[in-house]
Amino acid sequence: MKSHTEYLTFNTRHEHEYVHITPQVEKAVRQSGIQEGLALVSAMHITAGVYVNDNEEGLIEDIEAWLEKLAPKNPAYKHHQTGETNGDAHLKSMLVHHQVIVPVTAGRLDLGPWQRVFYAEFDGRRNKRVLIKVIGE
């Protein structure tokens, strides 16, 4: 079994941002030399997510509005008694999930025609990391 691990760092300009990272995942898989296996793409922070969906600007705006509706900013979160103000970002992270597995087949990402990997930032403007770990053969 081979394995290959990389860390991406993001420092987004906005508090919320949806960053298309399929190219970085492809590159990691290529560098791994792995032909058959699994690529884990996992946020290392608890106020960010990783998901697979469409790279379409309108949909991304819909996702942002939807997350704000289901996990809204709210000064009353108990988490804020610690001095934090990002309770909603934790809940958004849980809703989106913080990781995906991309299957690797014949040395390539085995994604459907419209599947793209996104890093979802909910508390940006500082360095945050995503781990990519490819295992296989």
Next chain:
Amino acid sequence: MKSHTEYLTFNTRHEHEYVHITPQVEKAVRQSGIQEGLALVSAMHITAGVYVNDNEEGLIEDIEAWLEKLAPKNPAYKHHQTGETNGDAHLKSMLVHHQVIVPVTAGRLDLGPWQRVFYAEFDGRRNKRVLIKVIGE
């Protein structure tokens, strides 16, 4: 390390459908010959999901009603400016998540007594695929 990859194709009769696919996952694991490992079951489309829960008709109706409440059909989604009408299906897919990992132990799916694998279709009536990739030894 061994690996085995299969693709299932679904063309559901209804726009929304919840298809029990544990038998197909079991078959893929059997064909892989893998005794210890992980089986990834992952939708290849961005308007479908894969989840593990109960194979009980009432619960499936509850899930359908719940998803419609949290990620409703709505003509106003910005995604619809592309000509699409399935914005809600993308959000439902994100809520359910598009993949699960089924552990494989002693050559069998290592699921709890009531755990069953489901393909959740949110924009059906056309060919859509699910990937099963088993890795292990």
Next chain:
Amino acid sequence: MKSHTEYLTFNTRHEHEYVHITPQVEKAVRQSGIQEGLALVSAMHITAGVYVNDNEEGLIEDIEAWLEKLAPKNPAYKHHQTGETNGDAHLKSMLVHHQVIVPVTAGRLDLGPWQRVFYAEFDGRRNKRVLIKVIGE
């Protein structure tokens, strides 16, 4: 490829409980002897979840209140026609997701500074299991 499988059993005092299980996952990884790989942590029941987020008491109360809002107790669930009363617990399990993959690097859990693994019980006060399966080398 090596693999190592463990089962944890929980019998929580309360119907809902959020149990910090990072130490148990660390121990399983140590016992596996695996240096590079993936650790699957997966609930074996359909009324429980496993997630990664902050070990902060206020946030855990926020998560509980948020799940109750998005997937409330409701006597009207169709699932209850079977005699069950835990329809909401199934939906909460789906929202949180029932599993995570923890990457293993240099023999340790490769988590970010605040990432902790939690078992989320939504229908407790009886024996329920979580599987940990580590694969790698």
